[in-house]
Amino acid sequence: MPGENTKPPVKLSLPLEYQQDLFNELRSEDELVLLARGLGLLRIVINLLHSYDAAGNNLIVIVGADERENGWIGEALAEHAAISRSPMARGLSQVNTDAMSVGTREKMYSQGGIFSITSRILVVDLLSRLLNPETVTGLVVLHSERIVATSIEAFIIRIYRQVNKAGFLKAFSDNPEPFTTGFAPLASMMRNLFLRKPSLWPRFHFTVAKSLEGRKKAEVIELEVPMTDGMKDIQNAVLECVEVSIGELRKADTGLELDDWTLDSALHKSFDVIIRRQLDPIWHRVSFRTRQIVNDLTVLRSILHALLTYDAVSFNKYLDTILAAHQPPPGSTRQNQSPWLFLDAANTIFETAKRRVYSGKPSEEEGTPDSSSTFSESLRPVLEEQPKWSLLAEVLEEIERDSYMNPTPRDDSNGTILVMCGGQRTCSQLREYLQNMHVRAADDIRTEDEKHNPSATFMMRRKLRNYLEWKKDFARVSASLFEENQKALDGFTDQRGNTNGYRGKGPPNKRRRVRGGAAAAGAGRPVNSSLQLAEDKESQVASLMANVRPTDADAMQKDEVAVDDLNDMEDYFELYEMNDLLVIHPYDGDMDEHVLEEVRPRYVVMYEPDAAFIRRVEVYRSSHEDRNIRVYFMYYGGSVEEQRYLSAVRREKDAFTRLIKEKGNMAVTLSIDGAAPTDPQEQFLRTVNTRIAGGGRLAATAEPPRVVVDVREFRSSLPSLLHGRSMVVVPCMLTVGDYVLTPDICIERKSVRDLISSFKNGRLFNQAETMLQHYKHPMLLIEFDQNKSFTLDPFADNSFEKSIKSADDSKDLQSKIVLLTIAFPRLKIIWSSSPYQTAEIFAELKSKQEEPDPIKAVQIGLGLGEDPYEQQSFNTTPQDMLRAVPGVTAKNMLRLILDVADLREVSNLGEAELDEMVGREAGRQIHRFFNKSVLGE
Numbered sequence: 001m002p003g004e005n006t007k008p009p010v011k012l013s014l015p016l017e018y019q020q021d022l023f024n025e026l027r028s029e030d031e032l033v034l035l036a037r038g039l040g041l042l043r044i045v046i047n048l049l050h051s052y053d054a055a056g057n058n059l060i061v062i063v064g065a066d067e068r069e070n071g072w073i074g075e076a077l078a079e080h081a082a083i084s085r086s087p088m089a090r091g092l093s094q095v096n097t098d099a100m101s102v103g104t105r106e107k108m109y110s111q112g113g114i115f116s117i118t119s120r121i122l123v124v125d126l127l128s129r130l131l132n133p134e135t136v137t138g139l140v141v142l143h144s145e146r147i148v149a150t151s152i153e154a155f156i157i158r159i160y161r162q163v164n165k166a167g168f169l170k171a172f173s174d175n176p177e178p179f180t181t182g183f184a185p186l187a188s189m190m191r192n193l194f195l196r197k198p199s200l201w202p203r204f205h206f207t208v209a210k211s212l213e214g215r216k217k218a219e220v221i222e223l224e225v226p227m228t229d230g231m232k233d234i235q236n237a238v239l240e241c242v243e244v245s246i247g248e249l250r251k252a253d254t255g256l257e258l259d260d261w262t263l264d265s266a267l268h269k270s271f272d273v274i275i276r277r278q279l280d281p282i283w284h285r286v287s288f289r290t291r292q293i294v295n296d297l298t299v300l301r302s303i304l305h306a307l308l309t310y311d312a313v314s315f316n317k318y319l320d321t322i323l324a325a326h327q328p329p330p331g332s333t334r335q336n337q338s339p340w341l342f343l344d345a346a347n348t349i350f351e352t353a354k355r356r357v358y359s360g361k362p363s364e365e366e367g368t369p370d371s372s373s374t375f376s377e378s379l380r381p382v383l384e385e386q387p388k389w390s391l392l393a394e395v396l397e398e399i400e401r402d403s404y405m406n407p408t409p410r411d412d413s414n415g416t417i418l419v420m421c422g423g424q425r426t427c428s429q430l431r432e433y434l435q436n437m438h439v440r441a442a443d444d445i446r447t448e449d450e451k452h453n454p455s456a457t458f459m460m461r462r463k464l465r466n467y468l469e470w471k472k473d474f475a476r477v478s479a480s481l482f483e484e485n486q487k488a489l490d491g492f493t494d495q496r497g498n499t500n501g502y503r504g505k506g507p508p509n510k511r512r513r514v515r516g517g518a519a520a521a522g523a524g525r526p527v528n529s530s531l532q533l534a535e536d537k538e539s540q541v542a543s544l545m546a547n548v549r550p551t552d553a554d555a556m557q558k559d560e561v562a563v564d565d566l567n568d569m570e571d572y573f574e575l576y577e578m579n580d581l582l583v584i585h586p587y588d589g590d591m592d593e594h595v596l597e598e599v600r601p602r603y604v605v606m607y608e609p610d611a612a613f614i615r616r617v618e619v620y621r622s623s624h625e626d627r628n629i630r631v632y633f634m635y636y637g638g639s640v641e642e643q644r645y646l647s648a649v650r651r652e653k654d655a656f657t658r659l660i661k662e663k664g665n666m667a668v669t670l671s672i673d674g675a676a677p678t679d680p681q682e683q684f685l686r687t688v689n690t691r692i693a694g695g696g697r698l699a700a701t702a703e704p705p706r707v708v709v710d711v712r713e714f715r716s717s718l719p720s721l722l723h724g725r726s727m728v729v730v731p732c733m734l735t736v737g738d739y740v741l742t743p744d745i746c747i748e749r750k751s752v753r754d755l756i757s758s759f760k761n762g763r764l765f766n767q768a769e770t771m772l773q774h775y776k777h778p779m780l781l782i783e784f785d786q787n788k789s790f791t792l793d794p795f796a797d798n799s800f801e802k803s804i805k806s807a808d809d810s811k812d813l814q815s816k817i818v819l820l821t822i823a824f825p826r827l828k829i830i831w832s833s834s835p836y837q838t839a840e841i842f843a844e845l846k847s848k849q850e851e852p853d854p855i856k857a858v859q860i861g862l863g864l865g866e867d868p869y870e871q872q873s874f875n876t877t878p879q880d881m882l883r884a885v886p887g888v889t890a891k892n893m894l895r896l897i898l899d900v901a902d903l904r905e906v907s908n909l910g911e912a913e914l915d916e917m918v919g920r921e922a923g924r925q926i927h928r929f930f931n932k933s934v935l936g937e
Helices: 017-028 041-055 067-084 102-111 119-127 152-163 185-193 206-213 229-251 271-285 288-309 312-326 344-355 387-405 424-436 457-491 538-547 552-556 591-599 611-623 640-665 680-686 711-715 718-724 752-761 763-774 800-823 835-846 854-859 876-883 890-899 903-908 911-918 920-930
Strands: 032-035 059-063 092-095 113-117 138-141 168-173 198-201 219-225 358-362 375-381 417-421 582-586 603-606 630-636 706-710 728-732 745-751 777-783 828-832
Touching (some): 017 032, 017 198, 032 041, 041 059, 041 067, 041 113, 041 138, 041 168, 059 152, 067 113, 067 591, 092 102, 102 113, 102 119, 119 152, 119 711, 119 728, 152 168, 185 640, 198 640, 229 288, 229 344, 271 288, 288 312, 288 640, 312 344, 312 457, 344 358, 375 457, 387 417, 387 424, 387 603, 417 424, 424 457, 582 591, 603 611, 611 630, 611 640, 706 711, 706 718, 711 718, 718 728, 718 835, 745 752, 745 763, 752 763, 763 777, 777 835, 828 835, 876 890, 890 911, 903 920, 911 920
Parallel strands (some): 032 168, 059 113, 059 138, 092 113, 138 168, 219 630, 417 582, 417 603, 603 630, 745 777, 777 828
Antiparallel strands (some): 358 375
């Protein structure tokens, strides 16, 4: 299919009908494309870019692509250019923060081509006119589901549309669920993207279904794997804990809609994130118990995932770390376990997990389950294998038989076997199993027939030996692990934490003493008490270690090579024959399509279910009629894995159904030029200078208000909001302040978190001092988050200890602010509840004032002969991290940047070397910061 306005024919790789229809749509008009996962979104984007690239004389900007997508797009564009033999094609150029100066970027933009630019660099270049929006042919926005009104990508699109109304704008997404949350979400997203038309392509779209089902389908063999009894018991116990936790959340008076808080929705991978997002506006009023349960849901979901993917030994090891992080060490008087640890189901989880690894022989006397005398002095290894392992071995044996019976390939596929699984950890596990499944130990007591069957005994014995060695050292760090977990809980600053403790009032039960008088004397858990697991005696561990001691077979195994210097490659490396290759690869989004095209497998084993990959196989098979493919689809029957897969498919279908319905009722947005509607009279009055005292005269200018903004401030949403209020945002590398509103007003903006860290390292006092030296009205802006408590005092919960600590922390911060105002009486402090209010405050401060001079603002604070843009050739993110290190100031940071290559080199410097660079006191602080133990004293 030839591209438009091109002399040589442009060859595209779009063999399916729905791909061609979508491409023609995109070439003819601007739209938002919502494509179901797995239908090849990046392929369509690449072909669209190639059609413009081959024409030449275009400047196209890609927004929102990550590093790996940039790599694939660049490689694919180079292949397309070679196939089409397009002399005008330039390929993809990446613009990132790594040593790319202003002059280099300006030269690249003038030459044209396709550019993938990080958002923070792009918005600065557009505002400074280093990249003139009028010269841009078009904008391609990826991952448009991430764009909100205050995001930097929406800011970029607004700047582009205000100046350039002729260029094209295409937005893409393969994640429909975010477009269905909130009121009129699709219309809001279209407004943020300045687009009018959405184009929806679900899997049940007529053209998509016709393209994938009309040709020869792939052969799919569905394999339902039953779970072991131990796995079923643990799964049911975890689900019980999840259900109880959700019930406790419902009891809490949060005032939110709780219909979606069900056990079925808890299986979704982002359920805990969704709950956090709903609770975020009232997070400051939520009790400690509710916060703790929300964090516990993350832990319980991770246990469910680990149950189906980890081997029995690794799963038990993972539970040990969870228990250590949630339960105070023996002898501690702190009573703050997580609530789910008090359930009988929690005891089932830990006891069953241990029985899957090893067990003791029951004594002749029947005792209670809590009695430690129930087990003898000897322990025997159980080492339960994952059921999928043996089935995978059977599948590979079947494939081998099939290849032996049909040795001559009758199609274009290789004989490669591709095994797809959930992550790198599972890949390593399967590789280790397949390498050792036929290795036998000398003391193997099985029959000869059984010895020929694949087994994971050898691998599991080695894992158990490593686990017992690890357990000896783990006891020394478990107390520190609990303390670190409690520190994370005290502040609640990181909402992505996945562990929690029980702080505040003790649990309802009173019986906390373990039977036998010792901290770990009893097995299991007494009635109405916290979880107390029996510790194995040293004699029992010694007998277990003797049972799994290394054999001659262990000595013959090669060690894993973690780092290879690749010397003598010709002697040790060679190319594999594709027909004999077994590739184990994790699911990797759109990159899976690349794997299928490169490997061309005849057999695919889906070790874990993934709806998107099934569609990729459908697209691959329909696109290549000369390649046969057989798919083995494995899943645990009656497991959360199966339910998660089915619910993901259902949610995507429901999301597309809602979007189709909203599209039919959606009002068309006509103002897509990016300009905010303003009254001409109001615009005139805003720019009138009424300062006529002292013989002045009334002056009016059509120049809009201007704000000079430091380039590091574009991580926040405030510059976008200022631009939305019709202010001209001038990005500069400022040495003093973050925002310059007038020649006399300079503002240093701090979020509450930044304020605390700036007080700790003393940076705020240096910033205030420099502002006082150069500006008449220096100001400190303390900005809170939107929908958060507008106070430094968090709402107290039922915890007396937590309340005292919160009060002490807030008083400490308030006292530091008071000391700051005493030290700098001219420094004014502005309190803002959100970035929106900050934009209003800035507009009031600029009212009837002169406009700032950007050149003068840049020169303020610089030493004689310093270049204000000298540091722009360095990566700004490590600079910001370096500023947060105690002892680093604005004066000595430049010396560090020029003398060292990266942060790792700074952290490895000795105290004497640092003394020469930054002085004795600063060097001592920096060295102490990087060499302090994370486990505490």
